[in-house]
Amino acid sequence: MVAQGPGPAARLAVEDRLYAALAVLRVVVTLNFVALTIWRWDNFSRPGWTLVVVLAILLWTVVVQILYSVPSRRTTWLYVADLAVTMAALATTPWLKSENFRATTPGFWVMCVVLAWAIHWNWRGGVVAGAAVSLSDVVVRSAAITQTNYSNIFLLLLGGAVVGYMCQTLQQMSAERAVAERREAIAHERARLARAVHDGVLQVLALVQRRGSESTGDWAELGVLAGEQESALRALIHAQDTWSTSAVTGGAGDEGQPALLVRDLAGALERTVGTRVTVATPGRAVDLPTEVVDTLLGAVGACLDNVRLHVGLDAPAWVLLEDHGDRVVVSVRDEGPGIAAGRLEEARSQGRLGVSSSICGRLDEIGGTATVQTGSWGTEWELSVPRDQ
Numbered sequence: 001m002v003a004q005g006p007g008p009a010a011r012l013a014v015e016d017r018l019y020a021a022l023a024v025l026r027v028v029v030t031l032n033f034v035a036l037t038i039w040r041w042d043n044f045s046r047p048g049w050t051l052v053v054v055l056a057i058l059l060w061t062v063v064v065q066i067l068y069s070v071p072s073r074r075t076t077w078l079y080v081a082d083l084a085v086t087m088a089a090l091a092t093t094p095w096l097k098s099e100n101f102r103a104t105t106p107g108f109w110v111m112c113v114v115l116a117w118a119i120h121w122n123w124r125g126g127v128v129a130g131a132a133v134s135l136s137d138v139v140v141r142s143a144a145i146t147q148t149n150y151s152n153i154f155l156l157l158l159g160g161a162v163v164g165y166m167c168q169t170l171q172q173m174s175a176e177r178a179v180a181e182r183r184e185a186i187a188h189e190r191a192r193l194a195r196a197v198h199d200g201v202l203q204v205l206a207l208v209q210r211r212g213s214e215s216t217g218d219w220a221e222l223g224v225l226a227g228e229q230e231s232a233l234r235a236l237i238h239a240q241d242t243w244s245t246s247a248v249t250g251g252a253g254d255e256g257q258p259a260l261l262v263r264d265l266a267g268a269l270e271r272t273v274g275t276r277v278t279v280a281t282p283g284r285a286v287d288l289p290t291e292v293v294d295t296l297l298g299a300v301g302a303c304l305d306n307v308r309l310h311v312g313l314d315a316p317a318w319v320l321l322e323d324h325g326d327r328v329v330v331s332v333r334d335e336g337p338g339i340a341a342g343r344l345e346e347a348r349s350q351g352r353l354g355v356s357s358s359i360c361g362r363l364d365e366i367g368g369t370a371t372v373q374t375g376s377w378g379t380e381w382e383l384s385v386p387r388d389q
Contacts (some may be wrong), residue, residue, distance in 0.1 A: 033054075122165065313337070
């Protein structure tokens with residue numbers, strides 16, 4: 001499973017910075033446009049209308065500066081309108097000047113819309129906007145294209161493509177950096193929790209196992225369960241140490257993109273649920289993001305804890321893993337007396353949030369669902385998680 005590109009947050013962060021830079025550039029080229037217009041005032045055959053066009057360009061510059069500064073206002077209509085205004089400004093040139101003009105009315109001001117499209121739609125947007133502006137520039141000229149005009153068009157197209165590609169690269173780098181920072185934070189937290197579990201819980205479980213092996217009856221059974229949980233915890237800590245190292249060093253996916261941290265849910269279930277539980281899996285790896293696997297294991301463990309608590313330590317239980325392609329479903333079933341009607345609602349109203357937090361709450365955090373069916377035949381939990389996590 002490979003990262004598919006920059007996320008919305010990374011893309012927006014890069015766009016905000018680039019639009020801030022574009023705002024400064026737009027001011028510079030607008031001042032240059034005004035200065036050149038004043039300097040070449042004698043070139044205009046309609047001074048009155050020229051003043052109207054200059055004021056319209058100045059007004060539109062202020063408007064787009066405000067609109068581009070707010071991400072929610074950067075709609076497709078804004079980009080299309082910006083391009084239309086730029087092409088209209090170019091179209092006024094033959095009317096405001098003589099037929100054999102050398103420079104268009106807006107001059108370098110037209111580059112702003114090309115860069116705006118390049119930032120938003122990357123190199124494709126830069127090429128499209130550059131081609132549209134270049135075509136408008138060619139259409140308004142009655143004379144043949146000179147080497148100077150050709151150079152301007154070539155630089156406009158090249159600039160749109162290069163800036164767009166650089167924007168796309170910056171967005172990808174920002175996304176990769178966010179993933180790397182998140183992985184490192186997860187690795188450190190897992191290492192800290194592993195040390196805490198090793199120094200506390202594992203020692204207690206080992207002690208209970210030793211004392212239980214010296215006793216009989218319920219204490220002996222408790223010792224066996226403690227031994228199973230100690231083995232499962234040690235295996236989990238060892239696996240997490242491996243994942244933490246992988247998270248820091250990171251493997252490379254296709255096209256130089258970082259591989260997402262994944263784990264086989266089927267193998268994890270077979271290793272951690274214990275020997276007294278029957279596990280059925282598809283017989284192949286069911287890879288999911290590590291956070292999703294950890295959450296499902298926690299929910300399954302909570303379901304099995306309820307079986308031991310309410311049905312009995314020796315009660316049989318079954319775990320079934322199904323991979324439906326678009327979603328993964330884990331079913332946990334027992335043959336106990338079932339849950340009394342209204343029991344879950346009563347527990348929730350009394351503040352006992354065991355089921356709500358340990359099972360339903362876990363699934364809510366990863367966008368999944370947890371449903372329960374119960375009766376005299378027993379209880380069955382169905383934990384469903386969509387694949388697009």
